[in-house]
Structure formats: C-alpha cells, structure tokens
Amino acid sequence: MPYLGVFLDGRGFSSSEIGELFALITVARIAGPNLWAVLADKSGRALKVLQLGALLTFCTFCLVLFVDGFWALTLSLALMMMFWTAILPQIEGLTLNCVRGNASRYGRIRLWGSIGYILLTIFTGKMIDMFSSEAPIYVGAIVLFSLFAVTIFLKEPPREKSTDLQQASIWNKINTSVFYTFLLSATLLQLSFGAYYGFFALYVLDLGYSGQATGWLVALGVLAEVVIFLQAGKLITLFGVKWILVTSILLTALRWYLLAVFASNPIILVLSQVLHAFSFGMTHAASMHFIHHYFGNKFQSHGQAIYISVGFGIGGAIGGYGAGYFWQQGQGAELTFTLAAMAAVLSTLSLMFVSSKRM
Template sequence: MNILSGIPYWWLSGFYFFYFALVGALNPYLGLYFSDIGLTAYEIGLINAVFIGTKIVAPNVWGWLCDYTGQRLRIITLGSFLATLFFSGMFFWETLLPLLIVTFLYSFFWNAILSQFDTVTVQYLSKDSHHYSHIRVWGSIGFIVSVVLLGFVFDLISIRYLIPVSWGLLLFIWLSGLRVKEPPKNAVESDHHHWLEVVKRPMVVAFLAAAFLLQFGFGAYYSFFSLYLENYHYSRSMIGLLWALGVVAEVLLFVVMHKIMPRVGVAYLLFWSLLLTAIRWFLTAYYVDHLWVLIFSQCIHALSFGACHAACIELIRCFFKGKNAGQGNALYSSMTFGLGGALGAFSSGLLWDINPKQLFVVSGLALLLAAAIVWVGLCTKNRYESLNR
C-alpha cells in the first residue's frame, strides 16, 4: 500500500463510496419504486433505457471537454452539482413524461462523471495502475452498505423513501468531489496518435465489441433482477442480500486483483470472466427458484463486474494515453454502459411480458459471443504478445 501514500487515497475512495452507494440504491430498488407508483414494465424499461442511454452522448461530450480544457475535476464537480439539482424533480412528478425528462436531465450529468473520475484515479496511479482496485474497492463497499441497509429498510417502510435517500447520496458525491485536486502533470503519459486512429485498431474494436455485449447482458440484471426475484416470492431484504452478495465477492477479488492481473494477463482474465458470466446468466434464468444455485451465480459477480471492469480499465490505459485518456474512458462508457446497457434494458422491457426467463437467456448468449470475440481479438498469440509489449 506504500504506492498509494503519495495520492489523495481517502478522497478518491470517498467519491467512489458515495457514487456506488447511489448505484446500490437505484439499481435494485428504482424499478420497485416505479412499479409502486403505477408504471408498467414497458414504461420502466423505457425510463431505464433513457437513463442508460444518456451515457451514449454525455461521456463523449464531457470527455472531449475535459481533455480540451484540462480542468477535469472542476467539470466533474459541476456535473455532480447539476445532477443533484435536476434529480430534485423526482420529488414532484410520478407520471411517465415528466419522469423521462427528469431522468434525461440528471443522468446526462451523473452518467458522465464516473469515466472522467476513473481517468483522474489512473493518472494519479500512473504506472502503478494495477493498484486501481485498491481505490475502486470502496465503491463496492458503498454499494454493499447501501443495498443491504435499504433492503431491510424497505421491508419496514415505503419504497417511496428511495428518492430522498438517493438525493442525499448525490449531494455527498458532489461534496466529496470538491476535495480532490487535479493529478500532477508528470503523472500523465503522452501519445501522439489521435484517439480516432486508436479506435480503428482491430484489438480496440474487439475490446469495445466485447464490452458492449457485456453491458447488453447486464441490462436485464440492472433493470429487472429485483422484480424477477419478487415474482418468485423473495422478500426485499433477501433481494438486497443477494445483490450485496455479488458485490462482497467483487470486493474480495478487488483486494487481490493487483496480484492476479499480472500473472493471468489482462486478455485471458477478461476472456474467462466473460465465459463464466454467460454461465451465471443461464443459471439465473433456469434455477432462480433454487436459492443455493442463485447464491453461487451471484458469487460469479466477482468476475462479471470486478474482474471485467478492472481488465477494461487496464486495457483503456494501454490503448488510450496522454490527452486521449479522457476520451478513451468516455468512449468506453458510452459504447458499453451507454449503448449496450440501453439496448439491454429496452429489449428486456419488451421480453418481460413474454417470458421473464428469456431476459437472462439472451444475456447468456450475448456473453458467449463476447467471450468468443475476446478470444479471437485479444488472446491469439500475435495480438496477445503485442498487447503485453
């Protein structure tokens, strides 16, 4: 941990803690809140698609702005403040059209800040970027605290208290971001290639395609996993515990990720994680009424998110350097969490009324394709050797 002594460890970690505490509030429970106020599955899928879809445009706009101005932290804190301001509309409206507008406005700013904050963290770490997981782990801890606590709370009180809780977490995200300063200039690597040149490389295309399919598969999980479990008579506290179990496994993996990644190799780590994630979604589809199988499948989240995200952040660092760093993170966010997540959420809303199991079958098939793309695009001998030079 001596490597982390020269950076603002606790302020960086605090930002991740509150950011993912909010994710732990919204991802499992926002669908339940929308259902409680009378929205249909199609309308919930549409709102989730708008929420995730803002990541398609917003990260690229903010990534370009941050790289152009060099004022990354100032733009991040501005985005946090505006997200908090616009989220306030949730207190006043409960019908579809106003909720779509409010969701678009606050998520346009909130969805743009994480990729840029990841850029700040990686620039602080510089050549020790494999220690990223030591900081990012606090985001997972924040998620666990939020999802477990709120699961028990919402068994006792109305799910409608989700909105003030979420607004408060947005406020803390803004306040914690104010305490972080720009990383030193000597921590930033240079690259003379334009980011569009980098995107055309076959390995980068393969990486982005696989990451897109990964988040397409997560669209069903983020939008309908809680409702799926409620249909099988799981309590809200049990739903919260199952969400948290996956992130506990993720935390444990993050703690040792800095040792695993150099030994396994980033490409092989991503391949095996994608393959096991496909198995996870098939288990969720066909064995949801078997608690122990569901517990096992949730433990695979350590790989589905923890290993995949760490591998993707490292690949972005390898592919996009210097002034391309912010744009690289933004492109990754928009193509995967944005386009992939939005299409996954929207298609899940359409499939829900036909057969809820099919949501996770489709997710499993998408992940099998993603694993095949990584094997061909990143794990073949010549490409793997060029990646590790």
C-alpha cells in the same frame, strides 16, 4: 440503480414501460461521456468537470421527487444520467493518475466504492420493507449530495503537456481492429446486463424474498467484487487482459443461465451473485487497465468516454429495451435471462479474434 425497477413498479409502470425508460435514460450515456471528455481533455481541469457533474446530477435527480408520469420521469432521469457521465470517467482518470496505472493499487482504492454499495443496498432494501418503494429515491438523493460535498476536498493532479503528435495519435488508437473488437465485446456484455439492472430486484421479490433479503443478495455480489478487486492486479499481470475478460464473461454467461433456470433455489441464487466478482469486478478492472495503458494519461478520459458511451450507452440501451420487451410482467424471466447468457457468449467469442499480445 438496483431498486429503480422496484420504484417504477411502485409508481404503476408495466415491465415494457420500465424497459423503455431504462433504454431512454441509458441513451444519455452515448453522447454525454464524449462531451464531458472533450471538455476535460481540452481544459485539463478534470476535477472541475467532476464537481460540476456531481452538482448537476444531484439537482436533476431531485426532480424525481416532484414529478410523475412516464415522460416526466424519463426526462428527469435522463438528465441525471447525462450529468452522471461526467463523474465516473473523471474519478477513474484521477485515480489512475494517482496510482500511475498500477492495477493492484487501483483495485485497493476501487473496492471502497464496492463497500459503500454493499452498505447502501442492504440499508435501502430494509427501508423498502419499512416504508415503501419510494425509499430508494430519498436514499439516492442523500448519496448524490454527499458525493458532491466530497469532491470539494479533492485536488487537481498536475496537467500533462500535450503535443501535436499526441493529438494525432488518439485517432490512430481508436481506428484499430483491437479497439473495435474491445468495444463490440463490451457492448454485448452490457447488453446482457439489461435484465439484471432492470429486473433483478423485482425478480427476487416475485420469487418470495423480502426487500431486505434482496438487498443482501445484491450486497453479496458486490462483496465478491471487493474480494476480487484485491487480487485483480495480480491476476491481470499473470494472465493478461484478454484471458481475464474471456474467462470473466464466460462466467457471466453461466450466471445469467443460472438465474434463468434455477433462481428459485436459494443456494444457486447465492452462487449466481458470487459470480458478480467476475461479471463486473474483473471485467471492469481489466477494461480500465486496458484503456489506461492503451490510450496513456493524456487521452484516457476520451478513451473511457468512448468505452462508456458505446458499451454502456448503446449496449445498455438495447439491453434495457430488450429486457422490458421480453420480461412480460415476469412471465418471460427465463427467456430474458437465457438471451442475456447468449449475448455474453457472443461477447466472449468476439475477443477470440484478438491476439493476447495486443491487449
């Protein structure tokens, strides 16, 4: 994903077309998670849903190797994204069930995804320098096939018995001011990420850094994420979900502002990437902790699906489209990241209306 903008730029797409494509494929994250969650919750076979999603994600992603043009690429990537939404909630659910919601144990397991991300972003950045902007597609295909192969060796956890009372309680959980506020904050946060996901790699390359340097910068952000995951459980227990989110999202706003104004300074650029520990690492850990304890084991797949479809789907789509509109082939980079910072500030303000005891 960090190099999708580079790949599309190499295929001759304009910044507005890249933003539109990001928005369209992100729309697939609105309906997809809920459909898969219903299937997982009703069948009680989350692992089978995960395996099917991984297989179909790999197959549809490989279409990118054979098609060209805006709509053909958009369709193949949108299908890939829709099937991808079957994967993350099931992995999160299986993990949280295994560790019984323990935030410290969850963080220690989740950091391995970050380690893999670090290695692959550095490697892919080097491949771009050595070969071309097509390299991320081949790397992605290999990774997705490997993911499917690994899921074959996982085991299905015991299914929790359901009751009519449990079935009714999920709607009581959804239809609350606390959950609505949490969704609004998540949507604004993901909206702010539009410029970063769509254009950060291009931005850094335009500033004169090499593909490998870009890979190291992305990897640095994830390395910071690894460190924070090791401490996430303790911090959440000590300060609570609300204040962890408030602090982390405020630091995210600072991060986008630094990118808007001072990205040409290598030290500031490095500092902004270190803040990824909070803008993704802590916000993700705190959000997963909230959803797991708010919905319980039975409906955590459904709760995560709503979170992903609204926050990442709607927020991501608006953020991607808006970033493409304002980017203007890099001329609007400062404005785009400034607007992202403002969205993060609004995300923080929305949480101030929620009592710490309710999160």
